[in-house]
Amino acid sequence: MGKVISFINQKGGVGKTTMAFNTAFALAQNGKKVLAIDLDPQANLTLLFNAQNKHNLHHLLINSIKELKMLHVPMILSEILHYSTNDVVVDLIPGGQELSGFDLTVASINAPRQLVLKKFLEANELSRRYDYIIIDCPPTLGLLVVNALCASDGVIIPFKADDFSYKGLEHFYQVLADIEEMGIVTAPEIVLHVPNLVDLRRKQEQDDLEKIVKSIGEELGEGMVFSPFLNKAGLVKSLSGRKSVFDFKGQDFNELREKFIGIAEKIEEWSNVRQ
Numbered sequence: 001m002g003k004v005i006s007f008i009n010q011k012g013g014v015g016k017t018t019m020a021f022n023t024a025f026a027l028a029q030n031g032k033k034v035l036a037i038d039l040d041p042q043a044n045l046t047l048l049f050n051a052q053n054k055h056n057l058h059h060l061l062i063n064s065i066k067e068l069k070m071l072h073v074p075m076i077l078s079e080i081l082h083y084s085t086n087d088v089v090v091d092l093i094p095g096g097q098e099l100s101g102f103d104l105t106v107a108s109i110n111a112p113r114q115l116v117l118k119k120f121l122e123a124n125e126l127s128r129r130y131d132y133i134i135i136d137c138p139p140t141l142g143l144l145v146v147n148a149l150c151a152s153d154g155v156i157i158p159f160k161a162d163d164f165s166y167k168g169l170e171h172f173y174q175v176l177a178d179i180e181e182m183g184i185v186t187a188p189e190i191v192l193h194v195p196n197l198v199d200l201r202r203k204q205e206q207d208d209l210e211k212i213v214k215s216i217g218e219e220l221g222e223g224m225v226f227s228p229f230l231n232k233a234g235l236v237k238s239l240s241g242r243k244s245v246f247d248f249k250g251q252d253f254n255e256l257r258e259k260f261i262g263i264a265e266k267i268e269e270w271s272n273v274r275q
């Protein structure tokens with residue numbers, strides 16, 4: 001069975017989409033079959049894949065809820081599943097702004113509202129069809145993200161090192177504990193934290209990062225924090241070209257590719273002991 005991994009942080013602009021995109025390609029270039037899912041109404045991941053579509057994940061999710069029959073639109077997964085055209089293939093289920101209405105749309109249903117995504121993945125046997133399903137989450141802890149958590153085996157948490165980050169992380173750990181306590185699903189495991197956009201020339205930032213790494217170590221044990229990503233022009237360039245770092249050559253990109261391969265290796269190690 002494939003593993004479902006969400007890139008998650010309720011804070012905006014910490015690198016969720018950037019990391020989800022490049023990690024998906026790192027896993028795929030290692031021969032894995034990878035599906036990316038854009039759960040964000042901003043649909044930034046969908047833009048990176050050049051995959052805007054009239055219909056998107058929102059319509060698939062609504063179609064999967066029997067009680068909402070009057071809202072169903074005639075379309076199926078294979079019509080919107082996007083196949084990237086690079087040498088390395090990652091499939092994508094696009095997102096779209098309609099996802100911002102998800103909470104309201106499902107407010108009245110009797111079926112468990114936090115399990116819509118999980119049941120959709122199961123109904124389409126997506127964990128059988130893919131080695132990894134990578135979900136890019138919006139910057140909230142709302143119902144959509146709770147759906148991602150309930151559907152995931154693991155989470156990766158990109159974060160920016162500042163004084164407030166650890167408070168946000170603690171809040172997130174509490175949400176994981178709450179999900180576990182609901183007793184309906186097993187909460188996903190934390191696979192890795194990834195410090196991003198770190199400026200090591202700033203002493204304050206170094207100190208903040210050290211403190212956060214120490215706190216994570218105390219809370220969850222060692223080895224849960226990846227080496228920091230600095231502010232890299234190469235990443236900005238690749239994203240504006242809507243390409244992963246695996247599509248570029250040169251020293252700057254070698255380093256970035258190595259880092260995403262490193263994250264993919266961490267994921268594989270984590271996944272191998274959970275077969």
Ligand SMILES: Nc1ncnc2c1ncn2[C@@H]1O[C@H](COP(=O)(O)OP(=O)(O)OP(=O)(O)O)[C@@H](O)[C@H]1O
Nearest residue numbers: 012013014015016017018139197229230231232235
């Ligand atoms: N290491 C990095 N170096 C330089 N720029 C980066 C780096 N990581 C991310 N960025 C840039 O920072 C911005 C935010 O990144 P990204 O969109 O991945 O964050 P996000 O957490 O997905 O944001 P949101 O919460 O809005 O979905 C983007 O413009 C991206 O190009």
Ligand SMILES: [Mg+2]
Nearest residue numbers: 016017040044
């Ligand atoms: Mg994003």
